[in-house]
Amino acid sequence: MLRWEKIEEGAMLLHSTVISLVPPYSFERLLRRLETHPDPQLFVDTEASTLRRAFRVGTRPVLASLQFAGSTEEPVIRLNTEATLSPAEQQLLEKTVRHMFSADQDLTPVYEHMRQSPEMAVLTERFRGLRFFLDSDLFQSMVKTIIGQQINLAFAASLTQRLLELAGDMMEDTDGRTFMAFPTEEAVARLEPDDLRPLQFSQRKAEYIIDYARAIVNGTIDLDRLWQMEDEEIVAYLTSLRGIGRWTVECLMMFGMGRPDLLPAADIGLRNGLQLVFGLADKPDEKEIRRIGAAWTPWRSLYSLYIWEAVGAVRRKEVWE
DNA sequence: GGCCAGGCTAGCA
DNA sequence: TGCTAGCATGGC
Numbered sequence: 154m155l156r157w158e159k160i161e162e163g164a165m166l167l168h169s170t171v172i173s174l175v176p177p178y179s180f181e182r183l184l185r186r187l188e189t190h191p192d193p194q195l196f197v198d199t200e201a202s203t204l205r206r207a208f209r210v211g212t213r214p215v216l217a218s219l220q221f222a223g224s225t226e227e228p229v230i231r232l233n234t235e236a237t238l239s240p241a242e243q244q245l246l247e248k249t250v251r252h253m254f255s256a257d258q259d260l261t262p263v264y265e266h267m268r269q270s271p272e273m274a275v276l277t278e279r280f281r282g283l284r285f286f287l288d289s290d291l292f293q294s295m296v297k298t299i300i301g302q303q304i305n306l307a308f309a310a311s312l313t314q315r316l317l318e319l320a321g322d323m324m325e326d327t328d329g330r331t332f333m334a335f336p337t338e339e340a341v342a343r344l345e346p347d348d349l350r351p352l353q354f355s356q357r358k359a360e361y362i363i364d365y366a367r368a369i370v371n372g373t374i375d376l377d378r379l380w381q382m383e384d385e386e387i388v389a390y391l392t393s394l395r396g397i398g399r400w401t402v403e404c405l406m407m408f409g410m411g412r413p414d415l416l417p418a419a420d421i422g423l424r425n426g427l428q429l430v431f432g433l434a435d436k437p438d439e440k441e442i443r444r445i446g447a448a449w450t451p452w453r454s455l456y457s458l459y460i461w462e463a464v465g466a467v468r469r470k471e472v473w474e
Numbered sequence: 475g476g477c478c479a480g481g482c483t484a485g486c487a
Numbered sequence: 488t489g490c491t492a493g494c495a496t497g498g499c
Binding site for chain 2: 190298299301302303304305306307308309357361395396397398399400401404417419420421422423424425426457461464
């Protein structure tokens with residue numbers, strides 16, 4: 154399944170690995186989604202079907218390019234990295250990339266389930282091959298989610314960008330492009346709210362993010378434990394921290410962990426999306442969303458993604474057939 | 475200028 | 488348990 158090659162490129166040796174994804178996977182839909190959900194860590198080269206990004210492998214920042222090859226029905230990603238990675242580091246990076254692309258998510262049973270609803274059936278056609286593009290680790294997933302609380306996506310991306318510039322590690326590729334690796338827990342824990350205030354973080358947002366990083370550094374919170382915990386255990390565990398509510402943890406479990414059955418019923422985007430997709434007269438409240446969403450188990454995360462994406466498509470003025 | 479953003483806390487009944 | 492004011496700032 155994995156193929157190794159060495160390619161001479163200028164003075165720099167590259168490792169190239171091929172990663173196969175479970176079909177269908179639509180790179181096109183991912184690119185569309187990134188238009189309305191910008192990721193300041195990604196350099197998107199649409200022409201070359203390539204994403205470039207700085208990863209943190211262990212503690213070390215590493216540049217990698219992810220080139221989409223193949224097709225929706227035979228999806229393949231070519232992962233190019235620096236030659237200086239050890240086999241263990243290379244393996245760790247590949248695991249992260251598979252996670253980010255939800256490489257093993259089989260959409261077949263999800264679509265079968267969604268087709269029971271005419272409104273959702275339309276979305277399975279329109280967004281065929283759309284999957285979660287996950288955060289590379291749980292620390293940054295939570296930080297980005299806290300940043301995203303109650304502000305629009307564009308502003309959230311700006312704030313994330315500024316945090317990267319303040320506390321991340323800068324790298325440069327052979328073409329002179331600069332990339333920022335997400336700040337470490339330690340780097341964020343060392344900050345004070347006054348460092349973030351000039352970047353237009355609210356006082357509270359600054360406190361929440363720094364407190365969260367400190368809780369990890371001092372061992373109050375152990376993110377590795379989450380993988381063994383049930384959804385509701387994770388909610389109870391993390392909402393003990395100030396600034397982290399149910400919505401934030403639900404987003405962490407969806408966008409950080411890739412869990413399939415979360416319903417962030419308080420989410421304003423989901424409320425708008427439900428009204429849009431199901432043609433409701435009024436914007437549904439949290440209780441109403443839980444009532445409607447009960448029928449979506451065990452795929453409530455995927456339903457949410459497709460409903461969010463309907464809002465995104467309208468925002469991008471995509472023609473609705 | 476007013477309303478909306480992929481919320482949370484604290485205070486109160 | 489359930490409701491609400493206040494927070495804080497950009498985008499449209």
